[in-house]
Amino acid sequence: MSLPQVHHITHPLVQHKLTLMREKTRSTSGFRRLLNEISMLMAYEITRDIGTQMIEIETPLEKMQAPVIDGKKTVFVSILRAGNGFLDGMLNVVPGARVGHVGLYRDPKTLVAVEYYFKMPSDMHERDVIVLDPMLATGNSAVAAVERLKETNPKSIRFVCLLAAPEGLKNFHGSHPDVPVYTAAIDRGLDEHGYIVPGLGDAGDRIFGTK
Template sequence: MTTAGVHLVDHPLVQHKITLMRRKEASTNSFRRLVREVSAMMAYEVLRDVAVHEIPVETPMESTTGTVMDGKKLVFVSILRAGTGILDGMLDVVPSARVGHIGLYRDPKIRVAVEYYFKMPGELHERDVVVVDPLLATGNSAVAAIDRLSEYRPKSIKFVCLLTCPEGIATLTGAHPEVPIYTAAIDRGLDEHGYILPGLGDVGDRIFGTK
């Protein structure tokens, strides 16, 4: 389902696994595995319009042509640290993609994203970028990441998350209406601390087993 730049990946398998992830009793191992599985499934929808070209192929029967994509022109950008979980699933599908990292942390008092790390492949202006972060909550981290990436003028930018909410969507689309959002769920809203409800909790802690 697509609504005004927001693509909801509502395949039954994706929704089933999101429900399993929501359970507070899910172990670190199972939660990490589910993030990876859902991310791989979402990659098929996210990359539906990726550029392709034809190449000659020799089958066991005859010569023909086949369609391939150029993974080296694709960059997955992980917002650290929780974005690593989605990154692993995406790379399972497109192992030839390049990878960039943006380190951001949220100031607990003013909820502003602060950058502490930035490393990207070269020639970003020739590449399509997919930014990955498990949650689009306040939207401040996503906007900060895309602001930074936009300085390099990539061919295109997409944003992928497992869950979002109306507040996060409004923040990101307000700052970057040209960036489509891909998500598996749009939850009710934010609590007073800026966490999504009903949400998944702190995804970084759940992936890495920290508190």
């Protein structure tokens, strides 16, 4: 089992757009657009070592062997509902990827993740999974989602979030030390309600304009 890994994506474009997203006056449409742009930028880092295969093509001058990715072997797994905000940008970069969904909600009293939906593509043992959720706060939802995904025996699992709290990272890697985490920021910590601070508020509400 590998050591816990945290990949902090510090590209200036990612950090610039994240700053704009944090602003409380940012509109729903603006927040959604920025998240889509950031997810595309993060996808380049997350898929840096994605597998390729050689195929024969013909250029205007001659035939050649050239690499292509097998997007069908990649599965983006959205933790509902906020994870859907990451999907469009990721799929713009890897349009052939399959998509799975895990429905979880956080009990407001215990902060424990409760599952209500789970749907994955077939033949998961042949696929590389990239789990999407904008916030890694307490880490309970992420831990529960990855636990369920491991039951499908995928080739690999990576977890991607926009923001992470130190408490969430500790909790997540305490349960899944073999799963690398990719994030654009590691914030100060959690408040008494389990929200990341300084954070950007409730990602789901800001994406869908429900608050």
